[in-house]
Amino acid sequence: MSKDNFILKAEGICKSYRMGQAEVQVLKGVDLAVKEGDFIAVIGASGSGKSTLLHILGALDTPDTGIVRFDGRDLSRQSARGLNRFRNKMVGFVFQFYHLLDELNVLENVFLPAMADKSVIGWLVSRRRVKNRAADLLAQLGLSERANHKPYQLSGGERQRVAIGRALMNEPRVLLADEPTGNLDSETGNGILKIFEELNKAGQTIMMVTHDERIARKAKRIITLADGKISD
Ligand SMILES: Nc1ncnc2c1ncn2[C@@H]1O[C@H](COP(=O)(O)OP(=O)(O)OP(=O)(O)O)[C@@H](O)[C@H]1O
Numbered sequence: 001m002s003k004d005n006f007i008l009k010a011e012g013i014c015k016s017y018r019m020g021q022a023e024v025q026v027l028k029g030v031d032l033a034v035k036e037g038d039f040i041a042v043i044g045a046s047g048s049g050k051s052t053l054l055h056i057l058g059a060l061d062t063p064d065t066g067i068v069r070f071d072g073r074d075l076s077r078q079s080a081r082g083l084n085r086f087r088n089k090m091v092g093f094v095f096q097f098y099h100l101l102d103e104l105n106v107l108e109n110v111f112l113p114a115m116a117d118k119s120v121i122g123w124l125v126s127r128r129r130v131k132n133r134a135a136d137l138l139a140q141l142g143l144s145e146r147a148n149h150k151p152y153q154l155s156g157g158e159r160q161r162v163a164i165g166r167a168l169m170n171e172p173r174v175l176l177a178d179e180p181t182g183n184l185d186s187e188t189g190n191g192i193l194k195i196f197e198e199l200n201k202a203g204q205t206i207m208m209v210t211h212d213e214r215i216a217r218k219a220k221r222i223i224t225l226a227d228g229k230i231s232d
């Protein structure tokens with residue numbers, strides 16, 4: 001834990017993309033701090049850079065300038081191995097379109113992140129514990145009956161719950177969600193938000209991107225991205 005209690009901290013993040021001749025400056029100096037137990041919603045118009053920011057915070061992308069700190073440590077100074085560990089263990093991602101693997105069943109999709117860094121022997125030793133944890137998560141998410149289904153046999157809301165289970169598998173310090181309800185009708189989306197609220201109540205730190213203010217209001221704190229910066 002860093003001295004100031006922040007898990008994730010972004011300082012002066014700038015990011016631009018080159019499209020042919022034109023350069024689009026998406027983020028123009030974003031400062032942001034995520035504390036243990038936070039539930040933050042990031043809102044902003046389409047194209048305002050919400051996904052870009054979330055990807056940078058989760059080390060799926062790198063800023064042009066600026067620093068992302070996790071527990072006070074500068075992510076840009078981590079080795080490739082350190083970054084993989086960070087992505088796999090410290091953050092959990094939930095995406096709008098679920099990104100589940102159709103070849104695997106629901107239980108396997110959930111425990112996949114726990115296999116990622118294990119040797120064959122390591123897996124053999126831990127698989128019972130890992131599968132039990134995945135089954136517990138599925139029970140918590142109301143999906144026990146679906147454990148052996150393939151993702152394509154599920155509804156959108158069920159798929160998103162599987163994706164949440166996968167994101168939680170390795171007990172991440174921060175859950176990062178990009179439009180987690182964006183592909184769902186409002187009632188199903190509310191169910192997903194309920195899960196987020198309960199997870200947060202139990203201590204899970206969450207940062208969620210949405211363009212829907214009604215959804216953002218469920219969070220404890222709202223951050224608005226406009227013109228490449230955070231506006232209050
Ligand atoms: N890989 C890329 N190459 C070029 N431009 C990109 C790339 N990724 C994003 N952009 C541009 O950066 C801007 C911000 O994109 P981003 O996806 O972060 O926005 P967003 O706020 O998440 O939008 P939405 O609400 O539509 O998801 C957009 O103008 C987009 O076209």
Ligand SMILES: [Mg+2]
Pocket residue numbers: 050051052178
């Ligand atoms: Mg986006």
